[in-house]
Amino acid sequence: MSSAAQAPAARPDPTAIVRLSTAYWESQTLLTANRLRLFDALADGARSADEVAAALQLDARSTALFLRACAGLGFLVERDGRFENAPLAATFLVSRSPAYMGNVIRYSDQLYATWGQLEGALRSGQPALPAETYLGDDPARTRGFVIAMHERALGIARALVPLLDLSGRRAMLDVGGGPGTYSVLLTERFPGLESEVLELPGVAAVARELVAAAGASERVSLRDGDYHSADFGTGKDVVLMSGMFHRESAAACRGLVERAVACLEPGGLLVVSDVFTDEGGTQPAFATLFGLNMMLTAPDGGVHADAEVMRWMKDAGLRELRTLPLPPPMPHRVVMGVKP
Ligand SMILES: C[S@@+](CC[C@H](N)C(=O)[O-])C[C@H]1O[C@@H](n2cnc3c(N)ncnc32)[C@H](O)[C@@H]1O
Structure with a gap:
């Protein structure tokens, strides 16, 4: 032995x-x-x-x-x-603190009961919380969701915005741009850049208020639309897809990447930011749990690997592919590619 x-x-x-x-x-x-x-x-x-x-x-x-x-x-x-x-x-x-996180925490609070329905969601394959509830149907919950996204984006932006060099770029499309926070901050940091935020009508209505309150309505516009079917237009030199791949299947994400590439000018940049797992999908643990959170709240919700996003970008013809983690405590990673 x-x-x-x-x-x-x-x-x-x-x-x-x-x-x-x-x-x-x-x-x-x-x-x-x-x-x-x-x-x-x-x-x-x-x-x-x-x-x-x-x-x-x-x-x-x-x-x-x-x-x-x-x-x-x-x-x-x-x-x-x-x-x-x-x-x-x-x-x-x-x-009253400028770094207040209470609205983000309130959004987690609202999902506490939803997490209690994990077993049911595993059996049914359906989200425990219909996504429409917080994406327009229930005005109070929609507002709470948009304000929470805004507060969270303000925190993440401290790391994300310095990573992106958009100098010289003029036309950005912010797909599923939520409160428009990244568009406001990026157009502020890079004069000459204008952004169009494509969003569902109920969310866009709240975002319009936030953009106006930031004094950015001249450079950030909101377009009501469904990113599955809306025309992405042409002549863009930046497309931002932040925090929306976790709502979508791999096939849908692939299609979104292809349509983003089609609307970009040569030299244009696609930026995809989200919570991603490593290749294989079991680490980091937070990202795997985030996938459950999205499963509970969106019909195709889950989590993807950043390596997979890079493959979609490569297949769609993008080059100079890079993936960058944001610094802790942010669990986000940013995947970027340039249209040749
Ligand atoms: C987690 S939020 C991210 C918001 C913002 N991009 C950010 O990173 O802060 C996902 C956004 O996608 C939007 N969304 C979901 N489905 C959509 C669709 N079919 N068309 C347009 N927007 C959609 C939601 O309203 C929500 O604002």
């Missing part, structure tokens, strides 16, 4: 199982604190649990337990029975 056969198999450490089986405790604590606007209630200084309970109309005993849990998670600091925001909460969870 070989020595390898004799060696007892090392017993795996079950810590991850224990941790993951209760990870939703942490999520729900953060989501609830954000929903209650707890961090705003502490934005002007420390308060006792009784004061917080009175301000937020909560039960005093329960609130004391809740605040201690928030402190345990690092969101609050407790001193002499009074609680204040820790730097993490003060920076990202207070609504």
